[in-house]
Amino acid sequence: MDHSDYYPDTGTAGLNVLVASSEAHPLVKTGGLGDVAASLPMALRDLGHDARLILPGYPHAKKLVRELKPVMDLRMAGVVGNVQLYSGLLPDRDLPVYLVDAPAYFCREGNPYTDVSGRDWGDNPERFLLFCRVIAHVAMGLPSLNWRPQVLHCNDWQTGLAPALLRDQDDRPALVFTIHNLAYQGLFDRNTFDRLALPGSLWSVTGLEFHQRMSFIKGGLVFSDQVNTVSPRYADEVRTPRFGCGLDGLLRQLGGRFRGILNGIDYRIWNPADDPALPQAYDTEHVHLKGENKLALQTLFGLPRDENAFVLGHVGRLVEQKGVDLIIAVLPQLVAAGRVQLVMQGAGDRALEHALQEAAAAHPEHVSVFVGYDETRAHLIEAGCDAFLMPSRFEPCGLNQMYSLRYGTVPIVHNTGGLADTVVDASDAALAAGTATGFLFNDPNPDGLWYAVEQALRMRNEQPERWRSLILAGMHADLSWQASARHYVDFYAEAMAAREMLAHAATA
Template sequence: MRILFASSEAYPLVKTGGLADVSTSLSSAIREAHEDIRMVLPAYPRAKADIDALQTVTTLVIDGVTVELLQGILPATNVPTYLVDAPAYFAREGHPYCALDRRDWQDNHLRFALFARVVVAMALNEANLNWQPQIVHCNDWQTGLVPALLSQHAERPAMVFTIHNLAYQGLFPAYRFAELGLSESFWSYHGLEFHNQLSLIKGGLSYADHVTTVSPSYAREIRSGQFGYGLEGLLNYRAQTLSGILNGVDYRHWDPRWDNYIKAHYSPEDLQGKGQCKQALQECFGIEVRPEVPLLGHIGRMVPQKGVDLILKAVEPLLAEKRAQMVLLGSGDKALEDAARALAARFPEDMGVCLGYNEALAHQLEAGCDIFLMPSRFEPCGLNQMYSLRYGTIPIVRRTGGLADTVVDAHADTLADQSATGIVFEPATAPALAAAIERALSLYQDKPVWTQLMRQAMSQDFSWAHSAQHYLELYEGLLGERAHWPATRWEPGKQRSEFL
């Protein structure tokens, strides 16, 4: 199959969250299954710098803008990758979506509309590549216009759109719609209009042939008012073409048996190296080296979604009583950053904070901690809990989204049948998280039980091979269905069943 994978992020070229890891790992796994998948993303400065032997393969003029299409190979993979090089749109240092002051670029709608139009040209074999995909797989709001624009063409590839986090929708004031030069037919509640705003994510939700999200539980949750962000009606309407496929983990990069970022290697059969990793992490954060005290950790965006406020409230008494230590890596809301730094300043011997993101430190934290805290208020899939499992760092998670799909709560029955892999709690409150931590600390004191829990966690297999196979089956199903598509293209507001 010929597949064009469109994303705004791919590790190691650009990363703000899990989308980057998923884009690289999924496309690589599909390539390894001998399918002709190729990636396309904007030509950010670091992306251009980090791909060796980039070549210009074509030059396009899109809405008066000259765009060069560069081609190379995504680092550490065999995935051919195209970069959409329009310097006035993408040659900006720092974050791909916002300026150094953390405010969104005011022309994001124009930037990603241009990106979408280049993807459409590639999809329709109008980019002088002599290659046309059978499937276009789009990801998140930054690519939402691709399915909308392709829907205007009867002869087009099949379209998949993946929601990585519905909280980020690409919303813009209504007047921005006119700046995009789109057909007026798109401005309706069936199309891109959302409560008198322009919603780019609706381009994918309304016009793609199939919508996926990154875990089965999240696919169910976003059809509810609690998690649907006002789009639950559309998602329920599309329920027959909406599914959840759990993200995977690239164990070539995330496994303590060969992770080059960590102090010592270890495995379920030989856990000795984990103690060395713990000491190295304590020294790195400048906290007291106390091997007997459980070390708690967290990595993630410091935003309300991730429950960082719950973590800070729940661990404060433990730090005061010197019953646990805490290390935190992330950045986000200034109020949460300030609160984390203030707590670390009060307990400098037992809490460390690193604001920002550091890939090496993320690996070291996964390896060196005893317990990983992930009390997300919602979590489409989550990767860190799966990383934690492989590193024997017992995750404490809230029962939501992908967290519910990947962690088995430790209680009498699951400990007895050796299916337990972590601690799961329900209410999104600091007391509920504190109670879950207490359960973990109690288990931690029983070394044989804790060691068995670690080994069971490390034996879980969430490799991308499983997830990629589900996507391949989806692609094949769409191509088989395509043979029965009518001459009249499907449009929002019409059920596909009308055409079959």
Template structure:
């Protein structure tokens, strides 16, 4: 099948979170299944710098954007054979900062125009209104930044089928009414069954309401977002579309995340020769100037420092263990200034036991996965999560809250799980520091039983969450959508 895969970020060109990893790995897996897939992303400065050789294919002026002609740059996603298209609209995308925010951390005030233009380009590529000579059968859009594309394509009788993936429903692309007017959309879309959402315009609602099929990134999260608790006001619409909503678990790119060949870590290792992990732990302790205390487990956390990720729970739950000298902690991430400050203060209170890196560092993320003994993900909600799956492969036992993809990928080391031999980590339920402290205490107790811990680690490392199975599920979905749209006997 011919598939246009549109995303606002793709690793290694641009990354702020798991969306970038998925947008890099899933297309590669689909390409292995012999599909004709092409990636589309805005041409941010970082993307242009990292993309390698690019060729200018065409320049188009899109309806509603007369002052922002878009030059399509063609190349290959680095390290792959997947064709890449970058949308070069300098006034919209040639900016310092990340894709959505300025250097001061504030959202760009014209994000509705920037990603409205991106959606209009998706529409025109999908209808072969550019000189590329290629027309997709399937358009797969991701998160709110592409949410208007299924809306625009839905206005055409002859069009490709559309799939829209929710990576995190909490980020909805909400804008005031004047943003709707500025995009010159049909007035009838300003309606509670259209793009209007409590007096605002919602990009993500457009994707959910107008795409032929909606997916999200784990089966449990697909159920959770249909509840009032995690539906973010869209649970009614999601329940209405329940028959067209599927949870497909994200996968892991084991070419990038494998301790046996990871180029970022101090020593490679595997389930049969685990000795390199001790060297990775020493390397991580040295990097953060932690005391090399033997027999003390090292806890790790990598992620956005926002309430969703439960970083506040981690900082509070770890305090008594740190004070007692029962654990060390390394935290890598950036986000809320309050949480960043709280992490720094924790490190000041426990010198030699806590290491903090504010910012994202891909290489350091790999070193944490390899060097920590226990990886902590106490998320209040987690659509899928990737770090817990990385941790399993690295023999770094995950401690997770039982939600979303965390519930789908980690088997609790309770008595039943240990007896059955399928336990891979520690799970807890309540989003409370006390519940996390109890879970960490359980993990530490297992850590101090070397034979039991080694069995737990071996089971964890044997898990397979590669993209092959998920890519097959998406390919099946695409085929079903195309079959349902094209009448029998028609091309």
């Protein structure tokens, strides 16, 4: 599927864009946001725009950034300890990055949002308010940087207060806000709002107040010039009560200021023809070589080496949203099906982790689980599996189904969000047209998932030519960030035009 099906191409001269994110691969990553935050600005640079990235100065990030040097000290009222702004480059590409170094807030073990036991950091509101304050400073231009963005592009609740802090600045940049997952909103109580000493005017239905609580994400939704989410289908879904998480009314009110833009994937990182994580490279002309990666995957996960086994994979957060409980529910059928194997990698809900580990212990020839995240393993799972399971109950965009398509691993997905926008179901018509790339099921329950798995298994075993056509159609699809970045450039132009209209209205 070509992303250009969705959007016009209007063209825009080179822009200065500051992308703000709480994570970016390879500095820190807990999910798809980390991939997007690194890949989009690099794709924008490839199109001739000066895109730069800002994120918190986590210890691991400070170790990895190349040519890291201090830019300036920031004196900020009410902040514990020192705050410094550093600049450098991502370790694997020439993307300028700014790190907000505040040891009292960001120098700690665990991931960016939770401690080692999985509990949210108690001072997350203070941590990400500080981050947003620095984002706002950089967005307005700092003399020591000799650079000023025309567009500030914020992502998810951790950056949602930055647009709110900039709302009254006459010469602010255009503000764009992207929702990667509306279920995570940065909700805190009224006492937290008071403790943060934010302007009292922000405590209102038209500000940050959300059912008597404070919502970080509302700051991005209400005060940005343009708002988007990461697929057209999810943009439609979140404007309904079922998927809107209480914000569907606000999103409907945004009207034309809100839309969906598909994510892409970085072909420099996700390319089976040139992937250092794979023992055997392959492409569409040599797709038969993919089987060597299956054998390596089976060895790595301690499963019997069997090139004819039907190997299913899953990489992701082990949470109910991702449908992990549905995978657990169909394990008896998978085991009973004979030469079927399942490899999974991820972390999340402890009960789901435990259930998967128990299943792997009970069926060591069929199930293997790695609790945690390892990038090399993730690449080998994508390359070594026959099919990839993504039974998400909702999925704003999803990246793993796109990695799977790129690697010739047939996705089996729930018909929702970005999964529906990127996978073409293996219907008779799509198969005849040569456009089918995977299997979609409508009902997010064990029966729906198992029906799709059975379809895939039957086609692989009984219709090998059709199965091969699915593989090749997926590998030929254009899922590049270059395609998506062009649509973001048009979106930025609309945000700048909206900003100009506001400025003229204010002076009229």
